[in-house]
Amino acid sequence: MKLNSNVAVSDSGFVFNPATGNSYSVNPVGAHIIKLIQEDLTDSEIGKKIAEEYIIDAASVEIDLYDFKQLLETYKLLAPVEK
Amino acid sequence: MSDKKTYERPVIVPLNTGLMNKFGTRTEYQPVIDIDGNPVKDLLAKYGSPLFVLSERKIRENVQSAKRIFETRYPKVQFAWSYKTNYINAVCNVFHQEGAWGEVVSRFEYDKAIKNGVPADKILFNGPDKSREDLELAVKGNSPIHIDHLDELYLLTEIATEQNVKPRVAIRVNMDTGIYPMWDRFGFNYENGQAWNAINKIIATDKLNLIGLHCHIGTFMLSAEAYGVAASKLAELAISIKKHHGKSITYIDLGGGFASTNTLKGSYGIGADAIPSMSQYAESITTALLNAGFDNDDLPWLYLETGRALIDDAGFLLGTVLSNKRLSDGRRATILDFGLNLMFTSFWYDHKISPAQPFGSHTEDCVLYGPLCMNIDIVRQHITLPPLNPGDHVVAHHMGAYNITQSMQFISLRPAIVMIDMDGKPHIIRKKEMLSTLEKDEVMPEYLDTFNL
Numbered sequence: 001m002k003l004n005s006n007v008a009v010s011d012s013g014f015v016f017n018p019a020t021g022n023s024y025s026v027n028p029v030g031a032h033i034i035k036l037i038q039e040d041l042t043d044s045e046i047g048k049k050i051a052e053e054y055i056i057d058a059a060s061v062e063i064d065l066y067d068f069k070q071l072l073e074t075y076k077l078l079a080p081v082e083k
Numbered sequence: 084m085s086d087k088k089t090y091e092r093p094v095i096v097p098l099n100t101g102l103m104n105k106f107g108t109r110t111e112y113q114p115v116i117d118i119d120g121n122p123v124k125d126l127l128a129k130y131g132s133p134l135f136v137l138s139e140r141k142i143r144e145n146v147q148s149a150k151r152i153f154e155t156r157y158p159k160v161q162f163a164w165s166y167k168t169n170y171i172n173a174v175c176n177v178f179h180q181e182g183a184w185g186e187v188v189s190r191f192e193y194d195k196a197i198k199n200g201v202p203a204d205k206i207l208f209n210g211p212d213k214s215r216e217d218l219e220l221a222v223k224g225n226s227p228i229h230i231d232h233l234d235e236l237y238l239l240t241e242i243a244t245e246q247n248v249k250p251r252v253a254i255r256v257n258m259d260t261g262i263y264p265m266w267d268r269f270g271f272n273y274e275n276g277q278a279w280n281a282i283n284k285i286i287a288t289d290k291l292n293l294i295g296l297h298c299h300i301g302t303f304m305l306s307a308e309a310y311g312v313a314a315s316k317l318a319e320l321a322i323s324i325k326k327h328h329g330k331s332i333t334y335i336d337l338g339g340g341f342a343s344t345n346t347l348k349g350s351y352g353i354g355a356d357a358i359p360s361m362s363q364y365a366e367s368i369t370t371a372l373l374n375a376g377f378d379n380d381d382l383p384w385l386y387l388e389t390g391r392a393l394i395d396d397a398g399f400l401l402g403t404v405l406s407n408k409r410l411s412d413g414r415r416a417t418i419l420d421f422g423l424n425l426m427f428t429s430f431w432y433d434h435k436i437s438p439a440q441p442f443g444s445h446t447e448d449c450v451l452y453g454p455l456c457m458n459i460d461i462v463r464q465h466i467t468l469p470p471l472n473p474g475d476h477v478v479a480h481h482m483g484a485y486n487i488t489q490s491m492q493f494i495s496l497r498p499a500i501v502m503i504d505m506d507g508k509p510h511i512i513r514k515k516e517m518l519s520t521l522e523k524d525e526v527m528p529e530y531l532d533t534f535n536l
């Protein structure tokens with residue numbers, strides 16, 4: 001899954017989706033993850049990256065990531081999966 | 084030490100959607116790391132999760148403050164602890180140590196008060212359900228019996244005649260105090276003359292000693308003025324009794340019902356901001372009594388059966404996050420290890436819930452569910468909280484009134500109750516239930532003892 005093109009994430013955790021005009025606030029871990037999604041990393045790569053920087057294990061990050069991506073999808077920030 | 088950063092679950096929250104929250108609930112959710120100096124984490128590790136915690140300091144402060152507020156306005160004030168509000172014996176005894184008598188509404192509460200050492204003549208016996216045996220016991224103890232209905236009046240008159248004693252009684256009066264709904268299912272009505280008729284009957288038959296007039300106009304009363312109306316009406320009855328029968332009434336009992344700092348569902352504003360203060364209730368009641376026209380040497384005692392307002396904010400329910408889910412509308416659902424089974428009052432209150440550990444500045448709208456397998460097990464339908472992880476702890480506030488006495492062992496056993504004393508030391512005041520607690524009174528018919536599967 002990819003982040004919709006044009007979605008802008010600021011360092012202060014402000015997310016703007018020009019396609020819908022909606023804006024969001026995201027916490028630092030969330031902002032970090034969005035950046036990594038934009039870099040096309042896989043879930044397990046994201047898990048590892050986050051675990052390197054934060055006090056958490058990669059497996060727990062992946063659980064949270066699953067939930068977080070669902071939310072991004074709900075908010076139409078993630079491009080739908082091609083069927 | 085690693086230089087890794089503290090992790091917080093990723094969250095994203097839409098901005099400016101729907102109405103702005105004008106109450107700025109963010110500030111409601113400061114973490115509550117300890118209760119009277121005891122870390123939440125340690126209490127749960129030691130006594131198990133969930134856990135009821137009561138602050139003895141807070142209870143005493145509440146009673147002392149309420150007494151001061153009333154006693155500086157009126158010379159004769161007596162509080163009676165409403166057992167049903169919280170009848171754990173240790174709790175009752177804190178109230179009794181503070182000078183409160185007992186107020187009970189059933190035989191087992193009566194027996195509890197006696198066992199706790201309350202003199203029988205300082206137990207006010209309320210409620211519509213008193214059997215002949217209960218009444219006989221109360222008569223023997225010279226307890227003030229608050230008569231609820233005519234059948235009780237006849238039964239008590241019969242007992243008095245048989246035993247050739249004159250029981251001390253009050254009648255419960257219901258009335259229109261300008262609030263809705265009117266609690267007219269208990270006692271005798273003031274406006275239609277029922278109360279006055281009952282009074283005349285009692286005095287004419289001369290079998291019972293009418294010493295008091297009682298009312299309990301409702302519960303979680305948001306109007307202090309209603310108490311003034313109630314006090315005036317009871318005072319008027321007392322003065323009419325004096326005038327027509329030459330008899331002085333010893334006390335006027337205004338029952339309970341002062342609001343606690345909880346937030347009623349659907350109300351605007353948060354608890355403390357929306358309810359009258361104890362001083363407002365006191366002012367309204369004492370002004371009415373002082374202006375009613377009693378002779379100075381004939382002022383009746385003012386009895387109060389205040390429950391929730393004296394204990395709600397001294398009680399906490401500590402618990403643990405079991406898991407998180409995402410609902411179909413994107414909202415987070417957090418499942419806690421306590422629910423309706425331990426907080427029956429969440430039917431009518433939006434309980435304040437705080438995380439018990441520090442958190443960042445991001446919050447999410449979520450639903451808090453309890454652990455029961457039923458759809459109605461909702462702790463909070465809408466709440467804004469920082470992301471919570473399984474194993475994190477939460478503190479539910481204002482749990483001191485009714486939650487313990489109405490808790491059920493449905494699906495899960497009831498937790499321990501701890502009271503933190505004046506020096507900050509925790510004491511178990513009721514042990515955690517075990518399977519054996521539950522099965523203690525079960526009986527297995529012999530023919531059902533075995534089976535083959």
Ligand SMILES: Cc1ncc(COP(=O)(O)O)c(C=O)c1O
Pocket residue numbers: 165168186209210299301302303338339340341388389390391392484
């Ligand atoms: C007769 C009577 N007295 C006192 C109380 C205590 O009420 P509260 O806890 O609202 O003060 C009640 C509660 O319903 C009651 O019925």
